[in-house]
Amino acid sequence: MTVTDDADRPAYDELPSESPLGAPLDWAWLRGAKSEWGIHPKPSPRGLTMLDIAVGTYGDIPEHPPRRSMAPRGADVDDDVVDMGYILNSKTDVWAENTRELYEEAVARQWSATRDIPWGELQELPDDVEHAVCQLCTLLTEVEMIAADLPAKWMWRMNHDFIEAKMFLCTQIMDEARHAEVFRKRALANGGGLLLSRGGPTSLLRTIIEAKTYTQASALLHLLGEGFVLDIFRMGELIAPTDVEKRIFRMCMQDEARHVAYGTMHLRYAVENDPDVAEEIHAALDHGEQVLIDFGTAPDVSTALALLLAGGAEHVEDKGFPLALELTKKQFTSYLARCERAGISRLERTTVPLDLLGIDPEQVRGAAPVAQGAQS
Amino acid sequence: MSPAIDTVAFFDALSDEMNASTERLRIVGDADMTAVVVMHRPGGDLRVRLVFEGLICAGVAEVGAEEAGHADFALVGDLADWQGMFDDIVANGRATGLWTINSLALLGDRISCQGDDPMGLDKFSRFNQTLQEFFDGAARIAVAA
Numbered sequence: 001m002t003v004t005d006d007a008d009r010p011a012y013d014e015l016p017s018e019s020p021l022g023a024p025l026d027w028a029w030l031r032g033a034k035s036e037w038g039i040h041p042k043p044s045p046r047g048l049t050m051l052d053i054a055v056g057t058y059g060d061i062p063e064h065p066p067r068r069s070m071a072p073r074g075a076d077v078d079d080d081v082v083d084m085g086y087i088l089n090s091k092t093d094v095w096a097e098n099t100r101e102l103y104e105e106a107v108a109r110q111w112s113a114t115r116d117i118p119w120g121e122l123q124e125l126p127d128d129v130e131h132a133v134c135q136l137c138t139l140l141t142e143v144e145m146i147a148a149d150l151p152a153k154w155m156w157r158m159n160h161d162f163i164e165a166k167m168f169l170c171t172q173i174m175d176e177a178r179h180a181e182v183f184r185k186r187a188l189a190n191g192g193g194l195l196l197s198r199g200g201p202t203s204l205l206r207t208i209i210e211a212k213t214y215t216q217a218s219a220l221l222h223l224l225g226e227g228f229v230l231d232i233f234r235m236g237e238l239i240a241p242t243d244v245e246k247r248i249f250r251m252c253m254q255d256e257a258r259h260v261a262y263g264t265m266h267l268r269y270a271v272e273n274d275p276d277v278a279e280e281i282h283a284a285l286d287h288g289e290q291v292l293i294d295f296g297t298a299p300d301v302s303t304a305l306a307l308l309l310a311g312g313a314e315h316v317e318d319k320g321f322p323l324a325l326e327l328t329k330k331q332f333t334s335y336l337a338r339c340e341r342a343g344i345s346r347l348e349r350t351t352v353p354l355d356l357l358g359i360d361p362e363q364v365r366g367a368a369p370v371a372q373g374a375q376s
Numbered sequence: 377m378s379p380a381i382d383t384v385a386f387f388d389a390l391s392d393e394m395n396a397s398t399e400r401l402r403i404v405g406d407a408d409m410t411a412v413v414v415m416h417r418p419g420g421d422l423r424v425r426l427v428f429e430g431l432i433c434a435g436v437a438e439v440g441a442e443e444a445g446h447a448d449f450a451l452v453g454d455l456a457d458w459q460g461m462f463d464d465i466v467a468n469g470r471a472t473g474l475w476t477i478n479s480l481a482l483l484g485d486r487i488s489c490q491g492d493d494p495m496g497l498d499k500f501s502r503f504n505q506t507l508q509e510f511f512d513g514a515a516r517i518a519v520a521a
Binding site: 045046101104105108109110111116230233234235237238243246250251253254256257258260261264265334337338340341 | 403404405406407408429430431472474476478479482483493494495497498499501502503504505508
């Protein structure tokens, strides 16, 4: 490491020791410090990314940071910096190998619910379809903000040396604000409005927000909750009555997939480096899966989805519910495959009725070879 | 006239079109993924690897089955279904209805999204609109041809 306290450097002895108003001045930072110096990160073709500057010791993430201050990682830090009371002080608590990449991706792929949705193309819809869209938007406006509140609850407790993880979670909060915005706007934009909000979703949301540890919370939110919502957004192609709603779902889908990618790789990192945490995650998912099933089968949610899948009330039974069952199968299959990838196989432990859903455990195992190593 | 869709030349043309329109791609943002398009056809499958970096398609190459397995995901379908998708794009200027790549992969009965790694498969969702923009370029190269 090259440091700035080089004896050959100018001493700057002529600088004043007091300000014009008589306040004492400290030029220590100019005379040299132990910070790394002389590093010249090379911008990649798209600009200077967080991956580009993760060079030398600045790129090293400590397993257990020595301080609990807001001092930037890599700075020359005084011993008497303020303790911020962080409780997430191990890298395994928050880290994922794809954190920096996902942050850059999030920044590069931001969009505007005001500008990038063709609101002017909204069309008058049949009464039943408009009601179903509004019911689904009511639900999504409600549940999306949990993915903002949850990281906000934990971020101020994360050690500042894990700044890239905190930065990524900031983008997640912005994403979720936009999702709440876009679904609220859609509910109100076409002559409909917000419809029913009932107890089911609230129970799921409380389960997530009240998780005892951040890693449990991440399992419940990123892997379970957002994984399921991601599949609903993918389903948007089938449930959206017009190109306006399709555009909304596609844009939200991209954001949601990033959050799931962070959660999956965070859990993997946690389990690989602290195997004891696996049981903690399983315990959270044991409960979370049941609550999610209650949520997914709640009368308001399942009926709105089935009606949209059927294209209207007329074909709910012969088309809507069978399609909904197929998509539920896809949701659980994706979730179980992500669990395998995260290194927390649920196949032997889940109480989800795999037989009833027609899910083949061997197919799930085959879809997630653990040997591939971490990649984003 | 644009090249037949089951040729590397066709995907090269899509790549050129995308790379000449990076301003349009800026709205959806940077993407980093490797996808393989697999077309089942008489006489043997065509497998074309597409490498996306930032706002451009940085590589198009015909690959074998083993190399195709290293991609983040593969989009697999019969030539006739791929033709149907591109015909819809050319007719409408972009994919419509159930001919979007997301719709096709979601239903999976004509073109499916396949892969060994859920993280790779999730890239299909993360960068979906970049991929759609790439395929939608077929409308512009048809007009230009």
